[in-house]
Amino acid sequence: MATQHSRSAARFMMAPAVVLLLGWMLVPLIMTLFFSFKKYLPLRGGDLGWVGFDNYVRFVTSSAFWPSVLATLLIVGGVLIITVVLGVLLAVLLNQPMWGQGVVRILVIAPFFVMPTVSALVWKNMFMDPVNGLFAHIWKFFGAQPVEWLSEASMTSIIMIVSWQWLPFATLILLTAIQSLDGEQLEASEMDGAPPLARFGYIILPHLGRAITVVVLIQTIFLLSIFAEIFVTTQGSFGTRTLTYLIYQRVLESQNVGLGSAGGVYAIILANIVAIFLMRIVGKNLDA
Amino acid sequence: MARGVTTQRKIINTTAAWAVGLLIFFPILWTILTSFKTEATAIADPPVFLAFDWTMENYTAVLERSDYARFLWNSIIIAGGSTVLGIIIAVPAAWSMAFVPSKRTKDILLWMLSTKMLPAVGVLYPIYLIFIRMGLLDTRLGLTIVLMLINLPIIVWMLYTYFKEIPGEILEAARMDGATLREEVLYILTPMAIPGIASTLLLNVILAWNEAFWTLNLTAAKAAPLTAFIASYSSPEGLFYAKLSAASTMAIAPILILGWFSQKQLVSGLTFGAVK
Numbered sequence: 001m002a003t004q005h006s007r008s009a010a011r012f013m014m015a016p017a018v019v020l021l022l023g024w025m026l027v028p029l030i031m032t033l034f035f036s037f038k039k040y041l042p043l044r045g046g047d048l049g050w051v052g053f054d055n056y057v058r059f060v061t062s063s064a065f066w067p068s069v070l071a072t073l074l075i076v077g078g079v080l081i082i083t084v085v086l087g088v089l090l091a092v093l094l095n096q097p098m099w100g101q102g103v104v105r106i107l108v109i110a111p112f113f114v115m116p117t118v119s120a121l122v123w124k125n126m127f128m129d130p131v132n133g134l135f136a137h138i139w140k141f142f143g144a145q146p147v148e149w150l151s152e153a154s155m156t157s158i159i160m161i162v163s164w165q166w167l168p169f170a171t172l173i174l175l176t177a178i179q180s181l182d183g184e185q186l187e188a189s190e191m192d193g194a195p196p197l198a199r200f201g202y203i204i205l206p207h208l209g210r211a212i213t214v215v216v217l218i219q220t221i222f223l224l225s226i227f228a229e230i231f232v233t234t235q236g237s238f239g240t241r242t243l244t245y246l247i248y249q250r251v252l253e254s255q256n257v258g259l260g261s262a263g264g265v266y267a268i269i270l271a272n273i274v275a276i277f278l279m280r281i282v283g284k285n286l287d288a
Numbered sequence: 289m290a291r292g293v294t295t296q297r298k299i300i301n302t303t304a305a306w307a308v309g310l311l312i313f314f315p316i317l318w319t320i321l322t323s324f325k326t327e328a329t330a331i332a333d334p335p336v337f338l339a340f341d342w343t344m345e346n347y348t349a350v351l352e353r354s355d356y357a358r359f360l361w362n363s364i365i366i367a368g369g370s371t372v373l374g375i376i377i378a379v380p381a382a383w384s385m386a387f388v389p390s391k392r393t394k395d396i397l398l399w400m401l402s403t404k405m406l407p408a409v410g411v412l413y414p415i416y417l418i419f420i421r422m423g424l425l426d427t428r429l430g431l432t433i434v435l436m437l438i439n440l441p442i443i444v445w446m447l448y449t450y451f452k453e454i455p456g457e458i459l460e461a462a463r464m465d466g467a468t469l470r471e472e473v474l475y476i477l478t479p480m481a482i483p484g485i486a487s488t489l490l491l492n493v494i495l496a497w498n499e500a501f502w503t504l505n506l507t508a509a510k511a512a513p514l515t516a517f518i519a520s521y522s523s524p525e526g527l528f529y530a531k532l533s534a535a536s537t538m539a540i541a542p543i544l545i546l547g548w549f550s551q552k553q554l555v556s557g558l559t560f561g562a563v564k
Contacts, residue, residue, distance in 0.1 A: 090308065097297075104308075107312060113547035117515045124522075164315070218559060279398050282561065283394065
């Protein structure tokens, strides 16, 4: 089939994409590794020599490290739980026969297309502002003291904003998966007298297993590196400094490149652990 | 339809779904509504929903004050440019993977996708440094290249899945009739692949338009796109809700419309085909 000629042509055509991505991956990665073993302060003396694993030790022993791990886990975990649970329920609801299904679907997925800086600022000002925000109006209406969302309940607020952005993604994928479910199976179980809850627990949920795994893995990778939502709301204060934000601050704000790079290497390792699982699922699908 | 659905149940479903849908959409709706209010109405207590004097003054104010056109232009150039550039590079690669697969094709594809998982913050300083050295900081060219590179894996992936659906026999027939490789790609493959390329283009324009890590960190005044423009509203001065809403509405409107067209591609494109 494929001749020797077309094989070499194929390799030639693949080359630009492969070379570019290889460069994009390797050059910054090697530089990050290089800096991570150096004391490197661009604004205070520049390159101050090799320090071995010093930066790696200092990064994990600094007082900001564990709080940032906790913040990261809370945001990733909180958003995952909210988006997956609500996403499954929403997908089941949207899969029911109804009028105007197409329009509802657009309403539900719309937040995904809103740029992160817009959604964060709209939530921060128009909903969560303790004086003029809509939540404050509602709280006052019921005679309650308005909440200073982004300082008193900073973590809840960020999780709410990010969940709103990612719920559409989870819903859309889970809805796609539900629609591939064999209708006859559900019908048979219904005729056999299985109550709705049992149908959900024994047929729908197991069918969604893989889609849920994919949602969890992909969202984890993106959620580990959320940035804009924190950048325009709390700037990492009030306990919302995630690992990503901490590294950003070390590298660009305090210009401690060596320390930040060591943090970057940790972040890369963490993301790769998640990526391995995701790639295994994608790889299996490629064979099919 | 195999199963009869009672009208009553359909009414319940419809009511519930619309209620949830409107609740989720509400922040966007509220932003659009607020953009047509005066600043005083925007913070009125109790809030005004529809019964207010609609005004366009916020739009004119944003357009006049902040050089909005330049940010918009930057967004268009960067999102459009990175996508087109990415497609030009990805088409040959995806073509060869789909039609001349070898033992390593799958590994290469998976490796490409895995570069997408590299956390941006881990390579922030190296890119920043390279940008300074090469004079790319705060330029549209620099940002276009970076966004092209971060989306290239998705572009290759999407094109690959579309190309694989094109029957190989047609290409073989063309080859037997003496078509050169260039002709084969240009006259046979490309026309058949246009729908796939169009959907890929759409999804990637959306992703690039909304990208908010590199656009915030690698631009200042000159090359900043709309994401950075909106972020500049994070330190408010005086009354600004209505203007923030107007600016936000203008920034998201084009993508909301494009997004409506790209619902289907969204699933396969963003899950790398793991969910079909």
